[in-house]
Amino acid sequence: MSDLHDLCKFPTRPIDGSYVQQLRHYLKNGIPATYTVEEAYKVLNNIEESELESDNIEPATTTTPLHLICQHVPKDLTNDELSIVQEMISTLFEYGAGWCFTDINNNTPGCILIERGFHDSPLYQLILDAGVRAELLLRKVSEYDMEFIDEEEVALQHDEEVPQPESIEESVKDIVENPVKEIDDAPDAPSQNQQSYLNTKLEYVDNALITKDRKDGVMMSWETNLMQLGCDSLFKGAIIEGSETDSEINVLNIGFGMGIIDTMIQHQSPTKHYICEAHPDVLKKLKDDGWYEKPNVVILEGRWQDQLDALMSQGVFFNGIYYDTFSEHYSDMLELFDYIVGLLKPYGVFSFFNGLGADRQIIYEVYKKLVEIDLENYGLKVTYTNVPVPKETLQENDKSVWDEVKRSYWSCPVYYHPEAKFIDI
Structure with missing residues (x-):
């Protein structure tokens, strides 16, 4: 010392x-x-x-x-x-x-x-x-x-x-x-590399979607209440002014996962419900569960990076856009922001599953500030709703949702639900 x-x-x-x-x-x-x-x-x-x-x-x-x-x-x-x-x-x-x-x-x-x-x-x-x-x-x-x-x-x-x-x-x-060598993921691990994730087998187990071999948590049912918040935010974008509602309500969800938020979106009966999904095992789940046959659903097969340009060229605009993918990072979100401002209606709402840095509270809060700064540069103002997360997501409890999962992706006591809209001029 x-x-x-x-x-x-x-x-x-x-x-x-x-x-x-x-x-x-x-x-x-x-x-x-x-x-x-x-x-x-x-x-x-x-x-x-x-x-x-x-x-x-x-x-x-x-x-x-x-x-x-x-x-x-x-x-x-x-x-x-x-x-x-x-x-x-x-x-x-x-x-x-x-x-x-x-x-x-x-x-x-x-x-x-x-x-x-x-x-x-x-x-x-x-x-x-x-x-x-x-x-x-x-x-x-x-x-x-x-x-x-x-x-x-x-x-x-x-x-x-x-x-x-x-x-x-x-x-x-x-x-x-007595130094200990740290364990680290290889750069091509599914959680690190998107192409590796897309090539990795997934499986749906009780209350979760995980990678088959590594048991990484991709999505879990404890997120259901958070997905409901996201769904509610998207349909706020259907309100033009006061109580006037848009005659055509289009919603885009990027990342199907377990289909939790998409099921909620369907209950609201939007005019068009676009789902962008890239993983072949999840696309199979979409087909097996009949999503392709739903009259108001459009499935975009592939990465959003390869699909959204076509929507912009077709002049498709959305009341609500939600983003929740796996093995993507904040640099990917910054690229997505370029599309959000081009696809969102003037009164539309953008939201996402806010797990940025959620392994550690200080980092989670740093990202909260970064999102505010970056979205403001795009002319969007983000507001957050503070939501307590289920106690079973916190690893210090005797029983945890991570017990059968190798890698947890959450350890913060509060979820910051984001809701972004264009700044009124």
């Missing part, structure tokens, strides 16, 4: 301006804002890096000064002390601190603040804002070669069980001297 790390544990009160002065002194003299407790431990104990490099093993944890601040900041801060801690966090970000690194407990700084009851504090907001800035900056720097939060890597980290240490020093000693 270095002097920098000790400082971030707030050894004395009150927390005054001397804390910021000392922090800036360390950073200006070359100590990185990302200098970890693990690195300090190796230096203090003369552990050579070469001793840990067998089998390409990476450092297991990254307990940074920002983690320590979030872990040790007193809960009874005065207003003056709060301002000092805010300045310390801002200073660390100024010098390159990471907002989403995971520590010895597999927590990001934001996760620590949530666990300690600081979710609504200015400290948490600083980290959330830093996450949004970082993602926008990555996108800007890389231009068309966009980089985003690695949702699957975060999901894997979240799934691992990490013992709670009695002290940071004890845990660091164990981790550094």
